[in-house]
Amino acid sequence: MTFCTTPDWRHPLCRLVLAACCLGGTAAHAAGVSFINVPAGPDGPALRGAVWSPCSATAERLVLAPLVIEGTRDCPVNGTQLPLVLVSHGSGGSALGHHDTAAALADAGYVVAAINHPGDSFQDANRQGHLSAFATRPVDMKRLADYMLGTWPQRAQLDAGKVGFFGYSRGGYTGLVALGAVPDWTLRPDLCPPLSTRPLCGEIRRNEIPATPAPDPRIRAAVIVDPLSVFDAKGLGKVSTPVQLWASELGGDGVTLPSVQAARDGLPQPPDWHVAAAAGHFAFLAPCSPALADAAPDICRDAPGFDRAAFHQAFNAQVVGFFQRHLQRTDASAD
Template sequence: MRKAFWSAIAVLFCLASPVNAAGIQLINYGPNLTGAIWYPCEGKPKDVELGELGVGVDYGLVGVKDCPVTGTKLPLVIVSHGYVGWFGGHHDTAAALADAGFVVAAINHPGDNANDSSRKDDLSSFLSRPTDMVRLLDFVLQEWKDGAVIDPAKIGLFGFSKGGYTGLALIGAAPDFGRYARGCTDASKLCEQLRSGDIPAVAQDARIRAAVIADPIPGFFTQSNLAAIRIPVQFWRAEIGIGIIDPEGTARVARALPGKPEVHSVPAGHFAFVAPCSPELKAVLPRICTDKPAEFDRLAFHREFNGSVARFFHEHLTEGN
């Protein structure tokens, strides 16, 4: 009965307006923890002013800023953005989850975001990203002023692109840096660093109980290291590749995931998983906002995508708990 109920919720998501009424608080906790927290609340949505946390363009962030949190013992989902992305890159998915009863927290990865890309191609960003998410989880559970509303036994993760790499590493798949190095065919800084010698292990976090991974960088993962994953995974992949994120590689990762992952293939390009663009953003960043094929409807897809993500997390974080 509960599964049928959440299947119906997913259908309602597909039919819903793209404008959500989620509460939102901005995080600015020191230089290395900036982002936002979405959560259930009651109020009338409007444009959210980002102030110094903005990225110089209208991303269409909508919500009810700083309104009181509604609910108790809420599940939490932490979000890891892609290469040179930002904490609001999946704001519609975050708002949809908040409207469905989740708290959602996302930060800018230091040195690899739209405001600061100083370490975007450096090995250090691959090593620090999982640690960033551990710090975010610690902050929300221990220091966020409304952290008492969260059930610490109900933690999920959403990761896209390089954030998908981050998520897979964080939930147990220790990246195979040697494999990636063997595939390097150029003299890039990252390839040189990977060939240079010992690389420390990246952080993992057993508090995460379910993960949604969208179009990750596949070159670091094999059947052997993916076998260490012990939690439910919903895996999304684009059928049109982009650089090092190729459809053959993501299909290989999907086949190698242990257990019974929920796998979805989308007949579009990599950026289909990013929130639908505002007109201003589309003019400034057409590469991210222009879909392939041209007839692909990102807005319609996200209604289905957001519903599926919410249903998956409800099934694995709240049902029976």
């Protein structure tokens, strides 16, 4: 392996640490997989997405070309008072982009809900280059939480007091805003070189910045992965929720290690910090099927020597462990 998830990520004992993390989690359930439609409303259009949940059946291989995921389609949800984790994908991504992490959480007893962000997904990119896409993303996630806790047919099996958030890239930005962060688009001039014609760059220059949505106080813990960060200590000053923060060493797609480090340093409470050594930005997406690797080589190609499948075993174990500490063990008797 050429990666480490501990803060001292170049230490020669990293492999031993990762091995211990991987051995620490055992799957108690299979992952059920179903698909949801959140109706359109005053706050936005309809949202399409997927839900992973604990399931007593054996997992199967589901081919959703070009993706191949493991799970049992429409399996009855197994359990009560289950924690809920909301997932926000990156720019141009989809609800299925982190399906292996979602399945790992479902195996550990979580319900995981993800949606395609309107205007900024693989199906609909009409606002991808505008700041409005950043303004509506946190609203999308609030609407998803409202649906899961208030309308989803199995809502009685959820614990509304145990809501977590997983966000990657722009989804990491989304998660920080949902926790109360306020962006400052002037902090990242590297995103908008002087001759850039990207619409959002013109909006920044003209100070046409959309209002920042209100935070969602229901979120009790958040895993923020390689976020597109436009935050400093001032903007992060009201974030009090526990955060596990991940960065890729090599970055990409507008995300840099220094910018994520700046978010780490700006958080009022030190996050559970991890750097994935020798990893590029897209290494946090689920390992690619051969069909997806052919269709989207840019997001499936990793640096020489980097093993995405092995990395995800350790990554998923760390994500599950973080939520176990901050969502599952909330009572006074927890050890």
